[in-house]
Amino acid sequence: MSTTIDIPESSKVAKGKAVAVAPPRPGGWKKGVAIMDFILRLGAIAAALGAAATMGTSDQTLPFFTQFFQFEASYDSFTTFQFFVITMALVGGYLVLSLPFSVVAIIRPHAVGPRLFLIILDTVFLTLATASAASAAAIVYLAHNGDQDTNWLAICNQFGDFCAQTSSAVVSSFVAVVVFVLLIVMSALAIGKP
Template sequence: MSTTIDVPESSNINKEKTILVAPARPGGWKKGTAIMDFILRLGAIAAAIAAAASMGTSDQTLPFFTQFFQFEASYDSFTTFQFFVISMAIAASYLVLSLPFSIVAIIRPHAPGPRLFLIILDTVFLTLATSSAAAAASIVYLAHNGNQDTNWLAICNQFGDFCAQTSGAVVASFITVVVLILLVVMSALAIGKH
C-alpha cells in the first residue's frame, strides 16, 4: 500500500514541476524586456527634459545695439522652437505617467493589456517628438547655413551661444526619438512572441 501511495504522489510532484518550469522561461525573457523598457523610459525622460530645458532657456542678447533696436534671439522668436518646447514637455510628461504601466508590465510580464496600451501611446508620442525634433532641426540648419536663393542669412555668426544651445536641444530630442523607436520595437516583439 505504501508504494502505491508513493507513486501517485511523486507523479503529482513531477507534474507540478513541469508546470512551474515550462512557462518560467518565456516569462523570464518577457520580464527582461519589461525591465529594459523601464530603464529606457527613464533615459527618454532625461533626454526629453534636457531638450525642453535647453531650448526653453536659450536666450542671447548681443552686446551692441542701435538707437531703436537691441539685437536679441530667444526661442520665443521662432514658432517652431515654441512648438518644440511645448511638445517635448508633453512627451516628457507622458513618459513619466507611463512609468506605472511599465512597472505593471514587469510584475505581470504575460498580460498583453499594459504593453498594448504602451505601444499605441508610444507610437503617438513618437510621432509628436519626431515632428518637433525635425522641425527644430530644419530651423537650426537654416540658422547655421542660411539660404542664398531666398536671401535668408545665417545668424549663427552673431548668435553663437543661441545656436549652440538650440543645436544641443535638437540632439537631445533625437535621442528621445531613438529611445522611443526602441521601446515600440521591444513592445512589439514582447507582444508578438508567445
C-alpha cells in the first residue's frame, strides 16, 4: 500500500520540477505585440471615426448674401470630402470588427491564422484610408493656397472655420494611416520571427 501511494506523489513532484526547469518558450514577446496591436486599434478607431465626424459636420455659412445667392461651404461642396467621410466611416467600422481577431491573437499569441487574416485586411484598408486622407489633403491644400495658373482662388480667407475643421479631419486621418502601417509591421514581425 505504501509503495502505491508513494509512486504518484513522486511523479507529481517530477512533473512540477520538469515544468519549472523547462526553458521559456521562444516568442513570449508576441503576447506583448498582440496587446499593443489591440491598443493601437482602439486609437485608430478614435482617429478614423473622429476624422469622419469632424469632416461630416463641417459647414459654414457666411453672414452676408446677395439677392440670389448665399455663400455656404460644407463637406458636400467637394466630392472628395464626401468620399472622405464614407471611407473613414468604413475604416472605423472595419477596425471595430477587427477587435475580436486582435483579442484572439492576445489569447493565442502563437497562432498564425488571425494575424495573417488581419495583415491582409489591414493592407487593404490602409490603402483605402491613405487614398481618402491624401485626396482630402490635396483639396485642403488648394483651399488654403489656391492655384494661379487655373485661377482657382483660395477660399480659406472667407471660410476660415470650414478650412480649420477640414484640416483637422485630414490630420486625424493621417494618424489612422500611421497606426495602420505600425499594425502591419508588427503583425509581419510577429508572424516571421520565431
